[in-house]
Amino acid sequence: xxxxxxxxxxxxxxxxxxxxxxxxxxxxxxxxxxxxxxxxxxxxxxxxxxxxxxxxxxxxxxxxxxxxxxxxxxxxxxxxxxxxxxxxxxxxxxxxxxxxxxxxxxxxxxxxxxxxxxxxxxxxxxxxxxxxxxxxxxxxxxxxxxxxxxxxxxxxxxxxxxxxxxxxxxxxxxxxxxxxxxxxxxxxxxxxxxxxxxxxxxxxxxxxxxxxxxxxxxxxxxxxxxxxxxxxxxxxxxxxx
Numbered sequence: 001x002x003x004x005x006x007x008x009x010x011x012x013x014x015x016x017x018x019x020x021x022x023x024x025x026x027x028x029x030x031x032x033x034x035x036x037x038x039x040x041x042x043x044x045x046x047x048x049x050x051x052x053x054x055x056x057x058x059x060x061x062x063x064x065x066x067x068x069x070x071x072x073x074x075x076x077x078x079x080x081x082x083x084x085x086x087x088x089x090x091x092x093x094x095x096x097x098x099x100x101x102x103x104x105x106x107x108x109x110x111x112x113x114x115x116x117x118x119x120x121x122x123x124x125x126x127x128x129x130x131x132x133x134x135x136x137x138x139x140x141x142x143x144x145x146x147x148x149x150x151x152x153x154x155x156x157x158x159x160x161x162x163x164x165x166x167x168x169x170x171x172x173x174x175x176x177x178x179x180x181x182x183x184x185x186x187x188x189x190x191x192x193x194x195x196x197x198x199x200x201x202x203x204x205x206x207x208x209x210x211x212x213x214x215x216x217x218x219x220x221x222x223x224x225x226x227x228x229x230x231x232x233x234x235x236x237x238x239x240x241x
Contacts, residue, residue, distance in 0.1 A: 022136050024207045025128060027121065028214035029142035029150060029177070032235060035116045038145040039088055043068075045103045045114060046095065064091045075143075078225075081198035085143060089180055093190030097182055100149050104156060117159050120235055124213060126166055135167055139210075141202045142177040150175050176202065206230050 030037040043064045047057055067087045075084035106114040129135060140150055153159060154170040163170055179193045195201075199221045206212060213233045222232055 022128070022132055022209065022211055024137045024139060024210035025125070026139045026141055026206055026210050026212040026230075028212075028218050029140050030144040031215050031217075032213060033118060033121055033140060034153065035118045036114075038115065038149055039091075041114055042100070042103060043091070045106070046099060049102075049106065050099060060091075067091045075199070078198070078200035081143075081200050082196045085178060085196050085198060086192065088144075089146075089178070089188075089192060090190040092180070092188045095188050097148070097186045097188065101152055104149070104152055113156075113158075115153060117162060118235075121213065122162060122166070124233065124235060125168075128211065129166060129168075137174060138168055138172065139174040139176060141197070141206070141212075142175075143197050143199050143202070145177055146180040147175050147177045148180065150177055176205065200225065203230070 027033045030039075043060075046052060047061060050057075052060065067090060071084045071088040073084075074080040074087065103114055108114060142150060154163070154173060160170050163173075176197060178197050181189045181191045181193050183189055199218065203222065203225060208230065211231045211233060212218070213235055215236055216234060219232060219234050222230070
């Protein structure tokens with residue numbers, strides 16, 4: 001653990017020396033800022049912990065299974081990545097918005113939730129902020145999670161306290177994610193409003209002075225697109241691109 005921390009510290013200090021002005025830190029959400037992937041956890045939660053009837057759960061299981069496969073197939077290409085997002089979110093048509101809050105606050109133990117803040121990311125954030133004079137803009141970019149669930153997660157007490165201890169106010173965090181529509185009864189329609197966010201098109205919207213923290217999938221997209229405008233940190237491999 002001490003060796004990993006020393007490696008992180010050395011690499012973060014290198015970035016800060018190379019980029020004297022870091023105006024923005026961008027975080028991927030699923031599998032980076034949080035340990036889990038929201039849509040997968042949401043599916044499992046609805047199947048195992050919700051009050052859906054047996055028939056509803058059976059339909060939901062097959063619907064999520066086939067849409068999940070289609071989403072994975074289409075997500076690998078920039079031309080079809082928006083279809084992947086649409087396929088995935090259609091799975092949740094008719095699901096009550098309150099299931100999101102229930103899922104986020106569901107505890108698996110005294111210290112563990114169904115959805116958990118990734119402490120490896122908070123370590124990297126703390127190291128970056130320690131080496132930067134002024135607190136930069138913090139943004140979350142996500143294809144797999146939508147704005148409502150990200151905002152609700154940030155407002156959870158343990159997450160809010162952790163970020164505020166680092167000098168990051170949750171209301172100052174900019175969220176760039178998909179907007180999932182709800183009807184008048186508070187149920188998701190399965191439709192998205194506004195521009196669809198994907199792992200491919202979001203790269204073009206990132207500030208060139210930003211440091212982007214993500215996983216191997218994000219790194220693969222950046223390399224595939226041949227982009228080097230954004231400084232990228234793969235938090236798992238501790239590699240910099």
